[in-house]
Amino acid sequence: xxxxSTAKRADALRSIDAIVQAAAECLGRNPEASLSEIARAxxxxxxxxxxxxxxxxxxxxxxMSRAIDxxxxxLDAVDLTGDPLGALARYVEVGWHLVDQARALLAAAxxxxxxxxxxxxxxxxxxxxESIIAxxxxxxxxxxxxxxxxxxxxxHSVMHSAADEIRAGRLTSGRAADHITATxxxxxxxxxxPVPQPGxxx
Numbered sequence: 001x002x003x004x005s006t007a008k009r010a011d012a013l014r015s016i017d018a019i020v021q022a023a024a025e026c027l028g029r030n031p032e033a034s035l036s037e038i039a040r041a042x043x044x045x046x047x048x049x050x051x052x053x054x055x056x057x058x059x060x061x062x063x064m065s066r067a068i069d070x071x072x073x074x075l076d077a078v079d080l081t082g083d084p085l086g087a088l089a090r091y092v093e094v095g096w097h098l099v100d101q102a103r104a105l106l107a108a109a110x111x112x113x114x115x116x117x118x119x120x121x122x123x124x125x126x127x128x129x130e131s132i133i134a135x136x137x138x139x140x141x142x143x144x145x146x147x148x149x150x151x152x153x154x155x156h157s158v159m160h161s162a163a164d165e166i167r168a169g170r171l172t173s174g175r176a177a178d179h180i181t182a183t184x185x186x187x188x189x190x191x192x193x194p195v196p197q198p199g200x201x202x
Contacts, residue, residue, distance in 0.1 A: 019059065067105055074098060075095065075124075084139060096163070099159040130152060
């Protein structure tokens with residue numbers, strides 16, 4: 001009896017994993033992808049999908065959670081310690097790719113999930129940026145006259161804009177990180193102080 005239920009559980013976990021992966025891929029291409037498309041891509045029927053997820057919102061939530069977890073793993077490998085200017089540049093180098101990859105998925109999440117849940121899902125990456133900015137403020141290289149939450153939002157908005165410019169053919173992906181870093185450093189530098197060159201703190 002035990003081995004049957006273990007096998008059943010393993011099958012269920014395989015199905016869930018396939019559905020979440022298919023959802024991330026389908027929604028990553030088209031934020032309006034239907035549950036039927038996601039089930040087809042996962043190689044399961046709609047009945048199986050609904051046995052594990054009660055709604056489209058639950059599927060989107062699981063796909064978004066997976067993308068954020070993968071993003072956190074990528075950021076775990078980045079050294080964000082030491083000089084805040086260098087740490088910010090290293091964060092941008094990896095972070096903008098993650099933002100670009102998850103754009104369509106985020107659009108799906110914004111339609112299906114409450115704003116509070118989206119903030120909660122992004123709390124890991126946001127905390128990393130907050131920590132870099134707080135360190136930069138303490139060392140007087142980043143401005144203190146604007147809230148940290150606003151500066152985090154500025155950084156992520158610039159990352160999204162870079163992805164838009166690449167799609168429009170006005171920016172190459174090879175130059176995106178430099179453009180983002182230069183723009184954000186100008187926005188983060190205290191009024192009246194010269195803007196440091198990207199990489200100056202390395």
